[in-house]
Amino acid sequence: MDLKRVLDGIFALTLHSTKKLLFGKKAIITILVAVFVAAVMGYAGSQSHDALDDGTNLMDTLILFFFMPVMAMIFGSALIRDEIDDKSITHVATAPLDRAFSYLGYYLPLVIAVAVSMVAISSVGVFAFFGQHGFGSEALQIYVEFLALVIIGSFVYSSLFLAIGVMFNKPVMVGLFYAFIWEGYIGSLPGAIQNASVKHYLRSLGSEWVDFGDISRWDQASSVWGSTALLLGLTVFLLVLGAYLFREKELA
Secondary structure, three states: OOHHHHHHHHHHHHHHHHHHHHHOOHHHHHHHHHHHHHHHHHHHHHHOOOHHHHHHHHHHHHHHHHHHHHHHHHHHOOHHHHHHHOOOOHHHHOOOOOHHHHHHHHHHHHHHHHHHHHHHHHHHHHHHHHOOOOOOHHHHHHHHHHHHHHHHHHHHHHHHHHHHHHHOOOHHHHHHHHHHHHOOOHHHOOOHHHHHOHHHHHHHHHHHHOOOOHHHHOOOOOOHHHHHHHHHHHHHHHHHHHHHHHHHOOOO
């Protein structure tokens, strides 16, 4: 195996897909979501009397709970299917680079696009809310902690929704089900069933890092090391599974 050729191929595909995701039509969705979050958190900030707790709860509910899986679904679930449908994936199918490595050339730009999108949305929300109360060191700490959570979430959710895009012919429908029904509803039910959602383990990390809001007092959180191991293991498993299926898939 020619390592340089592999790295060059992954880099070229990553660059192409990153530009397509960051500057394509989905960028408009990021802007619209950012405006919505700014409006909601800006209004909430003007009504808040306990800025640190209220701001943290909004970041938890609006960003981590809702928009994190939704934005990853929007960017990732149809990424490969769209290229199959418009025939732009032909250069991947005919390239000498093993498709398993080409799959990384889709995963890496997806992570970048989702992370950039979520960092932008989170930043707008934080500044819209805390800017009205003085952006002190504690608000900065909350901001940094949630940025870390959404970046970690970008790696995990990207591996999930990209794999969904390979496994199913209607990946958007499956992605919508997972983002809204499974993460949004099943993951909110009391008891052990919520442990089957990615959100549970992201919030478990947040419960250890964040000192304000309901997330800091969440008594159903899993251990930090257990959550870290599960998120890492799930990401690797989904990447390997997706790469294998992509290599075996008929790209037509």
